[in-house]
Amino acid sequence: MFFSALTVWLLQLYLGLVASKPHKLERAISGLKPQLSSGAVITLPWDKRWDELQIRATSPRLVPHYSVVVEAATESDVQATVALASRFNIPFLAVSGGHGWTSTLDKLPYGIQINLRKLNTTTVNHDGKTATVGGGTLQHEIVRSLFAKGKYTTTGLCECTSVAGPLLGGGHSYLQGQYGYVLDNLVSARVVTASGELVEASSTKNPDLFWALRGAGHNFGIMTSFTMKVYDVASNWTAYSILFASDKVEALFDLVNEFEEPSSKRPAKMALTAAVIRLPPIDPIKPVISFTLVYEGPEHEAAPYAAQFQALGPISTRISNMKYQELYAATHNGLDAQPCVKNNNMVGAGISVPAWDLKGVREAITIFGNLSADPRFSKSTILLENYGMQGVRAVDPSLTSLPLEERQLPGLASPILFWEGEDEQTTQDAHDYVRRIKEALFLGVDKNNGTRHSYLNYANGDESRQELYGYGEKLEKLVRLKKIWDSENRFGFYNSLV
Numbered sequence: 001m002f003f004s005a006l007t008v009w010l011l012q013l014y015l016g017l018v019a020s021k022p023h024k025l026e027r028a029i030s031g032l033k034p035q036l037s038s039g040a041v042i043t044l045p046w047d048k049r050w051d052e053l054q055i056r057a058t059s060p061r062l063v064p065h066y067s068v069v070v071e072a073a074t075e076s077d078v079q080a081t082v083a084l085a086s087r088f089n090i091p092f093l094a095v096s097g098g099h100g101w102t103s104t105l106d107k108l109p110y111g112i113q114i115n116l117r118k119l120n121t122t123t124v125n126h127d128g129k130t131a132t133v134g135g136g137t138l139q140h141e142i143v144r145s146l147f148a149k150g151k152y153t154t155t156g157l158c159e160c161t162s163v164a165g166p167l168l169g170g171g172h173s174y175l176q177g178q179y180g181y182v183l184d185n186l187v188s189a190r191v192v193t194a195s196g197e198l199v200e201a202s203s204t205k206n207p208d209l210f211w212a213l214r215g216a217g218h219n220f221g222i223m224t225s226f227t228m229k230v231y232d233v234a235s236n237w238t239a240y241s242i243l244f245a246s247d248k249v250e251a252l253f254d255l256v257n258e259f260e261e262p263s264s265k266r267p268a269k270m271a272l273t274a275a276v277i278r279l280p281p282i283d284p285i286k287p288v289i290s291f292t293l294v295y296e297g298p299e300h301e302a303a304p305y306a307a308q309f310q311a312l313g314p315i316s317t318r319i320s321n322m323k324y325q326e327l328y329a330a331t332h333n334g335l336d337a338q339p340c341v342k343n344n345n346m347v348g349a350g351i352s353v354p355a356w357d358l359k360g361v362r363e364a365i366t367i368f369g370n371l372s373a374d375p376r377f378s379k380s381t382i383l384l385e386n387y388g389m390q391g392v393r394a395v396d397p398s399l400t401s402l403p404l405e406e407r408q409l410p411g412l413a414s415p416i417l418f419w420e421g422e423d424e425q426t427t428q429d430a431h432d433y434v435r436r437i438k439e440a441l442f443l444g445v446d447k448n449n450g451t452r453h454s455y456l457n458y459a460n461g462d463e464s465r466q467e468l469y470g471y472g473e474k475l476e477k478l479v480r481l482k483k484i485w486d487s488e489n490r491f492g493f494y495n496s497l498v
């Protein structure tokens with residue numbers, strides 16, 4: 001007993017406190033090396049690739065304090081690393097896309113980064129209806145692999161995030177109107193749990209874990225691979241990029257609200273997204289709204305919907321026809337686009353609403369006008385998105401731990417602030433702007449005495465658990481399951497349930 005306690009203490013000391021003494025730290029993890037596959041790589045702070053492996057989308061704002069990085073090449077590498085970490089009480093964090101922006105990630109005091117990027121294969125299964133996906137696969141990888149076989153699935157809007165990260169908290173997608181959220185398309189998962197055990201989770205195997213993974217998954221384990229439903233690519237897409245001056249804000253969001261009314265004949269194949277941006281060559285004083293209507297189908301089918309927006313008198317309209325995989329670059333969400341840039345200070349916040357409150361949106365845009373005039377934040381944006389809810393609402397809400405609100409509220413907003421440099425004042429100003437924009441966009445909800453819901457994957461880390469995981473019984477069940485699957489809260493660095 002005494003010896004194991006001593007070992008734990010020594011390991012913590014090596015990993016956390018005396019990381020500057022290379023030979024000691026090396027000794028501490030040398031026990032792991034023989035257990036790993038030949039493809040796994042251990043990187044220590046004095047190794048050449050260390051800095052490269054620390055870079056996150058949100059660094060330097062968020063820098064989890066790793067003492068060692070283990071790049072896992074097989075699921076047993078993940079298992080061995082988690083088992084060692086749990087045995088010696090060493091904190092750890094899985095990393096796939098590195099695009100998580102919630103501030104709770106920064107609470108990792110020291111410990112192991114379990115990098116999953118080598119687990120990046122996508123294989124369409126013989127049934128042609130499912131694909132098996134590696135736990136560290138990125139969106140651009142799955143999209144291209146599936147497309148080569150004439151398939152696609154509910155992927156998110158940016159090429160650079162992982163598939164697993166968004167899935168575990170929901171996963172908004174251009175395809176959600178037809179097929180539900182990314183997590184609604186999960187068929188099964190192979191999961192390394194807190195003890196280092198590898199289990200399968202599906203509707204028949206460990207169904208409670210399967211339920212918890214789909215909505216609060218970051219809290220329950222590491223998915224080394226998973227099986228998702230895939231679909232035959234049906235047709236090309238038509239995209240309308242419509243630019244509005246800021247004086248059209250009320251008319252524009254009034255019309256978007258009409259599309260979300262229960263009586264609306266909104267097609268499931270259509271998604272509506274808006275980004276408030278600064279574009280000085282078009283308007284040197286005020287922000288503009290870059291509005292996108294994407295539709296899976298030919299232009300003549302999309303045209304009647306787009307015509308309603310064009311009738312509002314935009315500055316310009318650009319129409320293009322393309323394949324699903326080309327939508328990423330066309331909507332400025334490709335690998336080279338601003339949202340995908342790494343090592344870029346960034347902060348956001350999730351705001352889910354039943355309808356756009358026009359006064360609130362106007363106020364948010366006024367605040368944005370001031371912030372984006374400040375050169376420190378000129379690349380920032382506010383996203384105001386309505387992806388479509390038919391597919392999402394078609395799923396029985398009790399099947400997943402995803403909060404009910406996430407299936408009910410069609411409007412999803414987030415201020416996204418980018419800035420360079422590390423000075424405290426700028427960081428504080430960024431958080432202050434985000435808070436003010438969030439308050440403005442929740443005006444309508446507050447006015448109607450509603451409860452606030454924030455999308456887990458857009459959370460900035462200061463929300464209550466109810467705001468993220470819901471106000472009903474699901475949260476209680478999640479907490480009960482957490483005690484069973486991860487009683488020590490080892491998976492506690494992404495908006496912890498407990």
Ligand SMILES: Cc1cc2nc3c(=O)[nH]c(=O)nc-3n(C[C@H](O)[C@H](O)[C@H](O)COP(=O)(O)OP(=O)(O)OC[C@H]3O[C@@H](n4cnc5c(N)ncnc54)[C@H](O)[C@@H]3O)c2cc1C
Pocket residue numbers: 057093094095096097098099100101116135136155156157158160161162163164165166167168170171172173217218221222223224339340457458493494
């Ligand atoms: C540019 C950009 C675009 C985005 N677009 C969308 C979008 O279209 N739709 C949407 O819903 N959200 C979107 N988001 C939000 C996104 O869902 C979250 O930021 C998500 O956490 C990113 O996951 P990641 O793997 O890239 O990041 P990471 O920081 O690597 O991971 C985030 C969290 O997931 C955990 N995790 C990662 N992989 C695994 C795994 N295999 N098993 C268990 N846990 C794992 C990590 O430990 C961490 O806690 C976007 C974010 C950004 C920055």
